[in-house]
Amino acid sequence: MNYETACKLLIKQTIKTEDNPDAILKRMxxxxxxxxxxxxxxxxALKVVEEVLKDKGSIDKDLASALFLIxxxxxxxxxxxxxxxVDWPPLLKEDLLRIGSACESIFSGV
Numbered sequence: 001m002n003y004e005t006a007c008k009l010l011i012k013q014t015i016k017t018e019d020n021p022d023a024i025l026k027r028m029x030x031x032x033x034x035x036x037x038x039x040x041x042x043x044x045a046l047k048v049v050e051e052v053l054k055d056k057g058s059i060d061k062d063l064a065s066a067l068f069l070i071x072x073x074x075x076x077x078x079x080x081x082x083x084x085x086v087d088w089p090p091l092l093k094e095d096l097l098r099i100g101s102a103c104e105s106i107f108s109g110v
Contacts, residue, residue, distance in 0.1 A: 010042065
């Protein structure tokens with residue numbers, strides 16, 4: 001996966017439209033877990049983005065927004081789902097924490 005593809009994948013995961021029914025934010029907002037392989041693809045894309053941006057001083061606004069949403073909003077939706085009785089997959093919480101850590105590394109450069 002190259003940088004451009006990784007960025008597009010991450011941004012697409014935060015767009016909740018009818019044309020994008022499998023976006024992680026849309027699925028979790030509906031109380032549905034990510035599709036198989038979705039978390040793996042997100043983590044791979046984050047690794048690619050982190051590698052390219054580690055020495056950069058700035059980040060694209062759309063990408064920054066996607067990173068924020070994929071970190072914060074997914075965890076909020078996870079918590080809201082638990083409160084409303086959604087039975088999330090057993091490892092989803094840990095996966096979301098890994099996503100958050102990867103996004104933090106991108107922003108901090110560490």
